[in-house]
Amino acid sequence: MGKTQAMNFVNEVSQVPGGEGVNLCMQCGTCTASCPSAKIWEFTPSEIIAMVRADMRDEVLSSSSMWCCLSCYSCTVRCPRDVKPTNLFHSLESLAIKHGYKPQNTNTPAMYNSFVKSIKKNGRVSEFNMMMGYYLSTNPFAALGMMSVAWNLLSHGRMPLSARKIKGKNDLDKIIKKLEDIRGDQ
Amino acid sequence: MKSYTYYPGCSSEATAVGLDISARSVAEALGMELKELEDWNCCGSTPYGSLDELEAIVVAARNLALAEKTGLDLVTPCSACFVTLNKARVHMMEKPQLKAKVNEALAAANLEYKGTVKVRLLIEALMADITTQQIAAKVKNPLKGLKIAPYTGCQEVRPRFGFDHPENPVALDSIVEVLGAEVVPYPSKCKCCGGSAVIAEEGLTLELMYRLLDDATKNGAQCIVTPCPLCQMNLDAYQGKVNSKFNAKFNLPVLFVTQLIGVALGLKGDKLGLNKNIINPNKVLAKYL
Ligand code: SF4
Numbered sequence: 001m002g003k004t005q006a007m008n009f010v011n012e013v014s015q016v017p018g019g020e021g022v023n024l025c026m027q028c029g030t031c032t033a034s035c036p037s038a039k040i041w042e043f044t045p046s047e048i049i050a051m052v053r054a055d056m057r058d059e060v061l062s063s064s065s066m067w068c069c070l071s072c073y074s075c076t077v078r079c080p081r082d083v084k085p086t087n088l089f090h091s092l093e094s095l096a097i098k099h100g101y102k103p104q105n106t107n108t109p110a111m112y113n114s115f116v117k118s119i120k121k122n123g124r125v126s127e128f129n130m131m132m133g134y135y136l137s138t139n140p141f142a143a144l145g146m147m148s149v150a151w152n153l154l155s156h157g158r159m160p161l162s163a164r165k166i167k168g169k170n171d172l173d174k175i176i177k178k179l180e181d182i183r184g185d186q
Numbered sequence: 187m188k189s190y191t192y193y194p195g196c197s198s199e200a201t202a203v204g205l206d207i208s209a210r211s212v213a214e215a216l217g218m219e220l221k222e223l224e225d226w227n228c229c230g231s232t233p234y235g236s237l238d239e240l241e242a243i244v245v246a247a248r249n250l251a252l253a254e255k256t257g258l259d260l261v262t263p264c265s266a267c268f269v270t271l272n273k274a275r276v277h278m279m280e281k282p283q284l285k286a287k288v289n290e291a292l293a294a295a296n297l298e299y300k301g302t303v304k305v306r307l308l309i310e311a312l313m314a315d316i317t318t319q320q321i322a323a324k325v326k327n328p329l330k331g332l333k334i335a336p337y338t339g340c341q342e343v344r345p346r347f348g349f350d351h352p353e354n355p356v357a358l359d360s361i362v363e364v365l366g367a368e369v370v371p372y373p374s375k376c377k378c379c380g381g382s383a384v385i386a387e388e389g390l391t392l393e394l395m396y397r398l399l400d401d402a403t404k405n406g407a408q409c410i411v412t413p414c415p416l417c418q419m420n421l422d423a424y425q426g427k428v429n430s431k432f433n434a435k436f437n438l439p440v441l442f443v444t445q446l447i448g449v450a451l452g453l454k455g456d457k458l459g460l461n462k463n464i465i466n467p468n469k470v471l472a473k474y475l
């Protein structure tokens with residue numbers, strides 16, 4: 001449903017793949033207590049879920065919180081209500097992007113963008129191109145701090161500079177294009 | 187010999203090339219035939235799903251559709267590919283409407299996904315189909331005296347597609363023991379290393395890595411063993427950065443589990459990509475190579 005404003009936010013979230021469990025949360029806080037990155041979240045994992053339930057659409061989608069998720073799945077394992085918070089946070093990211101939100105104080109969306117761009121270009125990720133794209137789109141000078149790591153990888157044959165394209169790149173384009181045509185508001 | 191469709195994943199061509207090399211060598215030595223999935227594309231990993239969940243499923247599904255044609259189980263050595271491909275598979279299994287939509291898109295490239303592919307981890311297939319007994323029978327260089335901190339990482343066990351306990355995984359321990367080495371228990375065994383956040387949130391992830399390395403070292407580990415390309419890359423390539431940030435002197439080799447198995451099977455270093463490791467493991471492994 002695209003008339004998102006007409007629908008409440010909880011329903012909107014529950015319709016994104018991964019967001020199905022949002023209604024099950026009982027605010028026990030186990031996810032937050034288990035989260036290795038909770039201290040850098042603007043609102044903690046359980047707070048963000050409470051905010052979804054409170055229909056705070058704008059505050060949630062503009063927040064950097066869910067972008068701090070490391071996908072460690074500790075919350076998913078421990079959640080007593082099977083909310084699957086990890087997938088839920090990724091569905092919130094997906095919604096934020098779809099609706100053009102640009103969360104501040106996090107470079108994660110830029111990193112993800114650079115990653116997906118690399119897939120769309122060749123069908124596979126070139127880790128070198130992904131990193132270059134990321135630093136160019138955020139802070140090229142920060143790349144300097146990465147020189148030692150990059151050199152470690154380069155000198156051990158773990159960072160090829162050229163990207164390989166899959167043969168079925170056209171097929172992949174066609175599949176993505178077709179989805180665009182048929183997905184409707186999803 | 188049992189055959190599998192092999193899905194190496196993008197990191198196998200770059201940061202985790204050592205995993206790919208050693209996985210292929212060990213599989214061959216243990217009688218698993220790995221047939222690389224023809225013209226596979228990136229699974230999408232976490233980033234694709236975070237930007238566009240539905241499109242990510244479609245992109246992953248191209249691989250599932252290609253793999254289905256082979257009629258074989260799909261095995262991957264990569265924990266992240268394992269989770270991502272399985273996530274797409276389960277979404278389609280649970281939501282017929284979504285699957286129909288994915289198939290409509292796949293049809294643009296004359297592909298269809300019926301829903302029959304099994305997505306497995308290489309290490310799980312090794313344990314279930316080859317068995318630890320058979321691995322033990324082929325050990326040429328028992329790793330006697332080698333103290334190892336097994337590090338399973340998050341992706342492999344916690345999303346519950348896994349074959350092992352999500353908070354106290356033991357499969358890796360049993361492999362280490364079967365090879366003759368000693369398992370070092372350490373409290374942060376199941377803690378996250380930070381994953382790909384190392385790029386955008388370096389401060390936090392260096393701290394997570396410091397705790398792991400410190401814990402493994404204090405408990406007497408001579409090296410860490412992991413099946414995960416991301417954990418290996420973080421703990422190996424960023425170990426120097428952890429040292430500078432925390433004024434530490436870690437020098438802990440981080441091996442892929444397939445590299446360790448290979449050493450015990452008597453395979454040569456170049457068949458295991460040992461020269462791709464940044465913290466040089468040769469000193470620790472000298473007795474066994
Ligand atoms: S652990 Fe589950 S039920 Fe508890 S607050 Fe988190 S999401 Fe809600």
Ligand code: SF4
Pocket residue numbers: 031034035036037038045068069070071072073074075076085086089
């Ligand atoms: S999966 Fe994400 S939200 Fe859940 S505990 Fe791990 S880092 Fe925190």
